[in-house]
Amino acid sequence: MSRKYANLAERILANTMISDDSFFEGTPCWIWMGKRNSSGYGQINRRFKRGPRKGKVGTFLVHRVAVQELGGRKLTARSVAMHLCNNPLCCNPAHLKGGTQRQNVQQCVREGRHYTPFRKSV
Template sequence: MKTRKSISLIRDYVGLDKKLKSKLFISQNGCHEWTGAKNYDGYGVIWFEGYSWATHRVAYELANGAISQSSEKFWVLHKCDNPSCCNPEHLYVGSPSDNARDCAERCRKSVGWRLWASQDPNFDPKRKVGTVYYEYKGEIKTLTEWSELFGINAITLNQRFMAGWREEDIPLPANKYKRHILKDCNTNYKRFSGIEEVNNYLTNKEKKLKENKVPVSARIPVWMKSILENSAIKNDRNFSLELINRVKLSLTEEEKKIAGI
């Protein structure tokens, strides 16, 4: 088994501890902020005895002892979601799957994504990106769920959504991919980063529908209202119902939601 990097490889624990603490700043929220070198994801980096070390890992192992080489939970994770924090009380050990779950729940993404996205001049390095959701035909699912439903590779499907394929073309078999990629690509799909964005979107959408809710009668043209009133005076109920049904059929799905029907 490959030897994992651990402070068990270090000879001078005292020197390492001294070097670590020389560049720590204790903030009001209790985080021990590393003020030295950091990588592009904000994690502290320290060089000692010929190795580069993640400062939060060093801090955890100095306080709790070296993590066993055979341990399934070998990763050191943050409770505070602050990559530069080295406070042992804010750290815990976990497995790669624990780390992936934290990454999704806290709307973070892989290093590879950050390096790729940073080429965009409009890229915001502080933007957090987590599990990707898409709204398709009024329904919201994760990209993976849509991928499994259509039987299409998730990366390919993501390209289709981002390129703006027509709704009827999205589920096409993969062997028709290139034939449609540059054809009529102007559809906009709502993309969400993390479940929190989804919940906020649904909450705001429901609130907006309630605020804009109006009775069907308010959407009927004045001229048609007069016909309805005259037919009501004549007790021609069937004629009135027929006109109302025609109005309902003419409404779009969004208008029906606003009208509450």
């Protein structure tokens, strides 16, 4: 049985489109054209490589997989992949960095993207 793509990195690249209008520090976003979850983030299915679920298919966030496969950086289960470009569909590893959830929320507040539905405006 032949595979459609040689590796996961090639599969990610084949399912992205270079953006014409979304940029971060002069480089374009790579927009994921595949499946999305209800929050608007790209999803990809792949098999677990090790552990008790080895060989079974799981659904992963494509930006986390891109950080690991294309960016060559490790993410722990507790770390998040932060979008520096503020585009949830971007999977350009130059626009992504690992961090904590606290750092991610601080970046969100600092850049004015944080939304608190119950807070009254003053």
